[in-house]
Amino acid sequence: MPLLIVGIGLIFLLDTLTHYEVAVAVFYAVLILAVGSRLSRASLLRLAIVCVFLTVFSFLLTPTGNLGTGLINTGISIAAIALIVHVHAKIQAAQQQAQAAQQQLARLTQVQSLAGLSSSIAHEINQPLGAMLTSAQACQRWLAQEPPNVLKASQSANRIVQDADRVSAIIARVRSLTQGEQIQREAFDMNVALGETLLLCQPELQAQKISVKTNLMVQLPMALGDQVSFQQTLGNLLLNAIEAMASVPPQFRVLHLATSIEDDSILLTVADTGPGLLAEQEQQMFEAFWTTKRKGMGIGLSISRSMIEAAGGQLWGNNRRDGGAVFYLRLPSVKKEE
Ligand code: ADP
Secondary structure, rough: OOHHHHHHHHHHHHHOOOOOOOOOOOHHHHHHHHHHOOOOOOHHHHHHHHHHHHHHHHHHOOOOOHHHHHHHHHHHHHHHHHHHHHHHHHHHHHHHHHHHHHHHHHHHHHHHHHHHHHHHHHHHHHHHHHHHHHHHHHHHHHHHHOOOOOOHHHHHHHHHHHHHHHHHHHHHHHHHOOOOOOOOOOOEEEEHHHEEEEEHHHHHHHHHOOOOEEEOOOOOEEEEEEEHHHHHOOOOOHHHHHHHHOOOOOOHHHEEEEEEEEOOOEEEEEEEEOOOOOOOOHHHOOOOOOOOOOOOOOOHHHHHHHHHHOOOOEEEEEOOOOEEEEEEEEEEHHHOOO
């Protein structure tokens, strides 16, 4: 502020003492340009009025020079001051708009992540919820029989309990993911976990007339990772494969599942005989909300990849040489970590 007053005083003195022909007052505009961004709109306007007033006052006090030229120079200086104030006002308005847009964007991002979270929960729990409904209907049928088949009914009820446990495990997992918690790393048998997930998808595989070929390595070392995340990922890969193969005739629908050891890691391969992936799809399909399906949400693969990577693994996919898509899921084996 003191510097500003000194600057204004200096310009006023020089403008008054020099001839009309020397347009020192233009420097008021330069001064306003220099300090304008630090002032509020009202202060800027007040400063401009003071500068205009001093320009006119200097003109009246200047003793020598050509009066006509002095008038023109004074006019130019006032116009320059007005122009700079106008430009500053425009810049400030644009900055305010940009700030408002940024706040709006931040709100939108928040809403979007909320929407993403709710759709991811819906996506992940749909499968066990469907299985619970099927088991509940079966349970009702067993009980409605004459005499009621209590053994079968209680088996169905047990399946409901298992699926309910699965739902709460999934919700806990999604919640811990969104809260940035570390994923559990435990030793688990990938072949057994695969068998359980495959069983859940059995009704869908049968309905779509898909034959399943498994090539599971015997005496597979234990995998190190989060079993629930692994099963969610595999469930998602199986559903995608089932949906992809819907577009080929039933006799060509084959799902290949294999486990093997690769560089001290355990590798799961899920291959289908569907139409395969388009060239640019190999990376894009792992982006959130990227889908080619009319009713797809495009979040299954992106969530799966972040879960597997959080557990120290990898998930990727590409085309098979003889048609269809193949997905690879790699997790460290217990041996490697020791
Ligand atoms: P969604 O299934 O809701 O579309 P995903 O993230 O699981 O979400 O899949 C994203 C996209 O990846 C799918 O829309 C599809 O285009 C492609 N994709 C995934 N799996 C396969 C597959 N087995 N064969 C062909 N395309 C696939």
